[in-house]
Amino acid sequence: MSDTMDNKQPIPEENAENIQTPEENTDNVEILAEEAAEQSENIETADGDISEDDNSSSLEYDPAKCVVCQKNLREEGSYYCSECRTEMLKTKLKSGSIFAAVLSAVLSLAALVILSFNAAQILPLIEADILVKDGYVNAAMNSVSQAEETTNGINNISFISTLSELFNGQEFFTLGNAADITTAKIYAKGYTEVDAGGYLVQQVGEDEVMSNPLFLSVRKYVKEYNLYNNTQKAVYDYFSAYESLDSQEFPYEETIKKINSHKNKDGIGNHYLEHYKCYAAILADKGYEVQNEYLLEMEKLYPSGILIYGALLADNYYQMGKYDKAIEYADKMLAQNRNYSPAYELKFTSYLATDDFKNAEKVCDDIAQTNNKAGTDNGDYTEYSLRARLLWEQGDYEKALVTCEEGIEISGGDAEIYRQQAIVYLLRKDYKKAVESANNAYQFAYYSSTLDLQTLNTAALCAGLAKDDELYETMESTLQSYGYEISTLVTDCIAGKITVEEVFSSVGGDVL
Amino acid sequence: MISTIIYLIGKLLTFPGAYLKGFFEHLCGRVFSIPVESSQYLRLTDGCGHVEHDTINGKAKNFFYCLLPGLITSAIGAPMLYAGFFGLFLLKVSFTSTTSLIFIVYCILFYLGFSLCANVYPLMEDALALWHSIYGKDGANIFVKIILFVPVVNIVIGAFFEKYSINVLLMTVSAAAIALFI
Numbered sequence: 260m261s262d263t264m265d266n267k268q269p270i271p272e273e274n275a276e277n278i279q280t281p282e283e284n285t286d287n288v289e290i291l292a293e294e295a296a297e298q299s300e301n302i303e304t305a306d307g308d309i310s311e312d313d314n315s316s317s318l319e320y321d322p323a324k325c326v327v328c329q330k331n332l333r334e335e336g337s338y339y340c341s342e343c344r345t346e347m348l349k350t351k352l353k354s355g356s357i358f359a360a361v362l363s364a365v366l367s368l369a370a371l372v373i374l375s376f377n378a379a380q381i382l383p384l385i386e387a388d389i390l391v392k393d394g395y396v397n398a399a400m401n402s403v404s405q406a407e408e409t410t411n412g413i414n415n416i417s418f419i420s421t422l423s424e425l426f427n428g429q430e431f432f433t434l435g436n437a438a439d440i441t442t443a444k445i446y447a448k449g450y451t452e453v454d455a456g457g458y459l460v461q462q463v464g465e466d467e468v469m470s471n472p473l474f475l476s477v478r479k480y481v482k483e484y485n486l487y488n489n490t491q492k493a494v495y496d497y498f499s500a501y502e503s504l505d506s507q508e509f510p511y512e513e514t515i516k517k518i519n520s521h522k523n524k525d526g527i528g529n530h531y532l533e534h535y536k537c538y539a540a541i542l543a544d545k546g547y548e549v550q551n552e553y554l555l556e557m558e559k560l561y562p563s564g565i566l567i568y569g570a571l572l573a574d575n576y577y578q579m580g581k582y583d584k585a586i587e588y589a590d591k592m593l594a595q596n597r598n599y600s601p602a603y604e605l606k607f608t609s610y611l612a613t614d615d616f617k618n619a620e621k622v623c624d625d626i627a628q629t630n631n632k633a634g635t636d637n638g639d640y641t642e643y644s645l646r647a648r649l650l651w652e653q654g655d656y657e658k659a660l661v662t663c664e665e666g667i668e669i670s671g672g673d674a675e676i677y678r679q680q681a682i683v684y685l686l687r688k689d690y691k692k693a694v695e696s697a698n699n700a701y702q703f704a705y706y707s708s709t710l711d712l713q714t715l716n717t718a719a720l721c722a723g724l725a726k727d728d729e730l731y732e733t734m735e736s737t738l739q740s741y742g743y744e745i746s747t748l749v750t751d752c753i754a755g756k757i758t759v760e761e762v763f764s765s766v767g768g769d770v771l
Numbered sequence: 772m773i774s775t776i777i778y779l780i781g782k783l784l785t786f787p788g789a790y791l792k793g794f795f796e797h798l799c800g801r802v803f804s805i806p807v808e809s810s811q812y813l814r815l816t817d818g819c820g821h822v823e824h825d826t827i828n829g830k831a832k833n834f835f836y837c838l839l840p841g842l843i844t845s846a847i848g849a850p851m852l853y854a855g856f857f858g859l860f861l862l863k864v865s866f867t868s869t870t871s872l873i874f875i876v877y878c879i880l881f882y883l884g885f886s887l888c889a890n891v892y893p894l895m896e897d898a899l900a901l902w903h904s905i906y907g908k909d910g911a912n913i914f915v916k917i918i919l920f921v922p923v924v925n926i927v928i929g930a931f932f933e934k935y936s937i938n939v940l941l942m943t944v945s946a947a948a949i950a951l952f953i
Contacts (some may be wrong), residue, residue, distance in 0.1 A: 315882060327808065337825050339806060347806030356794040356810065363791055363847050363883070370880050376865040379856040384861075429872040435864035473863045475951045 301601055356469070376413050376432055384434070385442050389697035394597040395450030397639070398632045405441055410434050436473055440464055443477045449596040451567050456484025481529075490531035493521050498535075501542060530561035533570060547575040565591050566599065573605050597629040601639045607645050611652055619649050640666050644675040651683050651763075659683045674704035678717050685759050690725035697721035699729060710737070716746045716770040720723040720762070723753035746771050774935060782819040783937025788811060789820030789885030790843060794869045795840035796822045796893075821894050830904045830911055834919065837901045837926050841891035847947070848887025855881025856863045860950035885946075891938050892929035896928055 260443050315397050324340070325331050327347075330341030339347065351515055387402035413432045414420060423573040439462050447455035459468050459481055468474040468481050497514045518535055536555035540546075554572040557564065565588075573588035585607045592602040610619035626642040644668025664681040666673060677700035685694035704710045715734050722730035731743035735745055749770055751757045762770060782789040793812025800822060808823035820852040827833045844848065858864050858877035866874045905911045905923055932938040 336828065337806075339825055344806045347825065348801075350797070350801075350807045350810055352794070352797060352801065353810050354796075356790070356812070359793060360798075361786075363787075363887070366880070366883065367847040367850050373876075373880070374850050374854040374857065377854060377862065381857060383859055416792070426872055428809055428869065430869045431873050433862070433870050433873065434857070435862035435870070437862045440863065471865065472951055473865065476953065578896055643900060735951075737896055742927040 263750075308759060327328055372392075379413065380432065380434060381437070382406075383409065383436055386446065387441050390447045390735055391448045394448070394593065394595055395629060395632045396445060397598040397630070399445045399449070400442075403445070406434055406438060406441075436463065436471075436675045440474065440477050443480055447477075447480055449566075449598070452480045452483040453487045453567070455480035456487075457484070486526065486528040487531055489526040489536070490521070490528045493524075493527060494518055494532070494535045498538065498542070509539070509543045511539055511545065514539045514543075528561075530557045530564060533557035533560065537571070539566075547579050550612055551575050559624060565595055569652050570601050570605070573602070575596075577605060577609055578611075580612075582613055585609045593625075597625075597632075598639060600626075600639055604645070607649075611649070616649060616653060619645075623649065640670040640673045640676060643670070644673070644679050646685065647676065647679040651679070651686060655681050656687055672699070672703050674707065674709055675705060676702045678714055680765060681721050682718055685721060685724065686763065688759075690721065693721040693726040694727050694730060701730075701734070712743060712771055713769055715743075716749050719745050720749045720752060720759075720770055723749065724759070777936050778817055778934055779819055779937045780814060782813070783884035785889040786813060788848065788888070791847070791887060792820050792840055792844050792890035793822055795826075795843045796836075799839050800824050801810060801835055803836055804825075804830070805836060815826025818894065819952055820878035820890055821897075827897075827900065830915075833897075833901045833904045834923070837893040837897055838922065841893065841926075841929075844887045845891050845947070847886045850884070851880040852888050854947065855879070855884055856949075860946060861953065863950075865868060885942060890933070892926060892933045892938075895930045895934045898927045898930035 300377045320677045321329060323332060325333055325343050326338045327343045328340060334341050357402050383402040383406035387399040390402060391399035410432055416506060419431050423431055442454040442461050446458050459477060465481055468478060488589055497517050501509045515536055518532050521532060522529055533553045537550045540553060551572055554568045557568050567587050569592040573585045576584035585716045587600040589606040592599050607622045609618050623642050630639060643662055647659045648661045650662060660683050663676050666676040677696050681696035681700060683692045684696060699720045700714050704714045715738050719731055719734035738745060748762050752759060752762050790812050797807050797810060805827055806825040809865055827836055855877045859881055864870055864874055864877060901923060906916060907918055
């Protein structure tokens with residue numbers, strides 16, 4: 260019942276004082292009923308409805324009578340007389356209303372179908388969001404790919420593809436901007452906010468991100484990207500002229516002053532300035548302590564940028580022999596990205612440096628567990644190379660070789676696993692096989708653009724010991740093309756000054 | 772007066788749902804033999820989106836009259852609301868040359884779903900009548916009172932929210948918050 264129920268018949272003001280409650284007016288009921296009957300004979304029942312009388316304002320309202328007809332007395336416990344009640348029980352449901360209800364039910368069913376497809380698209384994205392919060396970056400990326408595959412699968416359903424053709428190639432199911440936003444969030448958590456911003460600028464466009472409110476949650480990444488670029492532009496000239504100079508000639512103090520002059524300027528990130536100061540310290544060969552001072556300052560200003568400064572900071576601690584600190588920062592990086600191989604490697608080598616083989620093995624187990632979470636092959640076979648190294652460090656060459664074979668089979672060839680295999684053969688004095696493995700390592704690294712000093716020096720060592728001059732010269736010339744020489748550890752070993760065991764038992768346990 | 776205007780604004784903004792809610796109230800009235808005055812569901816009164824009906828005799832009838840029409844509108848509206856919401860605010864589909872059609876479909880579904888789900892509760896008077904029939908003098912037995920406490924309280928609070936269009940406001944704010952911050 261609405262508030263208006265008792266006011267169906269407007270009450271003229273002059274008559275309002277005459278209104279009495281049913282209890283009070285029992286004596287007058289019959290008189291009023293007669294009056295009302297005389298005056299309200301025009302109840303219309305068109306279309307099954309009981310409508311109001313246009314002249315109702317002239318009626319004296321009687322609360323004891325039916326609110327509609329004001330003719331008969333109300334039934335007990337009702338607002339209406341029995342006649343009107345009987346009519347009202349038959350009030351017609353309009354055909355238009357029935358049609359609207361049926362149409363809405365049909366639309367609802369269609370919406371249910373769309374909703375089920377949408378749910379299939381969204382679930383992997385939600386999963387990606389959860390995974391990346393736990394640091395499972397590769398697994399999260401796989402989930403985004405899965406969402407894309409699901410969407411393609413839905414669009415390839417014959418009915419939908421036919422509809423799409425009918426409407427000039429309209430996409431009926433799309434991941435919209437959600438895939439880009441989720442991917443940006445994965446980049447921000449798993450790598451850096453600068454990477455996330457760069458991804459958005461490239462995929463969506465800066466204007467769209469900054470103007471469309473749907474991108475509100477990821478706008479900060481584009482702002483960070485711009486901050487980084489502005490800072491880089493501002494300080495780039497201080498370095499470009501000096502990069503090829505000897506460290507003695509680099510004007511360190513002057514550069515630091517120049518960098519500091521940009522502090523607190525609009526569009527400049529103070530935390531990135533600290534990063535560039537660290538770069539200046541590297542160019543001026545100021546040592547790990549000085550470099551770390553800047554990096555720690557950057558950490559204070561921008562703690563979430565751990566994956567920008569963390570690797571260098573941890574590596575510097577490792578080089579300084581502060582293995583606990585190196586492990587601490589490796590853990591910080593892994594908290595953000597459990598798939599960040601350099602952090603695992605740093606942690607692993609830090610444990611090896613302290614002969615903590617148990618924890619070193621745990622690092623390998625963690626990598627395996629993280630990779631399993633991804634559910635698919637993500638191209639990271641660090642686990643095998645680290646396990647192989649752990650085994651040969653403990654003197655178990657046979658098992659190390661088995662692990663390498665296993666890794667090579669699963670990966671289809673991986674430069675670092677081949678390199679570890681070459682090291683095991685070197686330690687077993689099997690130089691012919693060592694050269695073969697080292698050459699494979701070089702080839703895989705070369706074609707996957709992952710050539711590094713370790714691979715080139717290991718190959719040079721193998722070639723030198725196996726008297727493979729051609730490979731040795733190739734390694735030498737390749738290193739020279741990058742401005743490096745063959746490591747003294749390698750040349751000393753080939754010259755017989757130190758043994759292979761001594762090379763690989765040096766700090767860091769490697770050829771550098 | 773102001774409350775009526777606010778109520779009417781809420782109902783006019785969600786008129787498809789208000790109309791269908793009125794229809795389903797009417798339908799339930801027919802099913803439960805409750806006399807219904809008119810099949811005009813959209814009126815410029817504080818009964819807009821509902822039907823004028825006689826007092827309901829019987830606790831069960833009262834309960835189901837308050838519950839079922841809203842249950843039907845929400846059952847019909849929820850898939851539309853969520854389909855539109857998922858498309859527009861979670862997948863964040865925007866209007867481009869290749870997605871214009873599905874964008875429009877999502878907009879329509881979201882609006883219809885929203886309007887249906889914003890018209891779920893009975894009139895405040897009906898809700899209070901239900902409360903009194905269950906928890907008032909000569910109310911239901913203790914077992915029924917316990918079982919129906921949550922749904923009846925939900926109906927009363929929901930009816931209050933609908934009376935001042937608070938539900939429309941809350942739904943709009945929630946949708947906007949999720950769209951912007953997720």
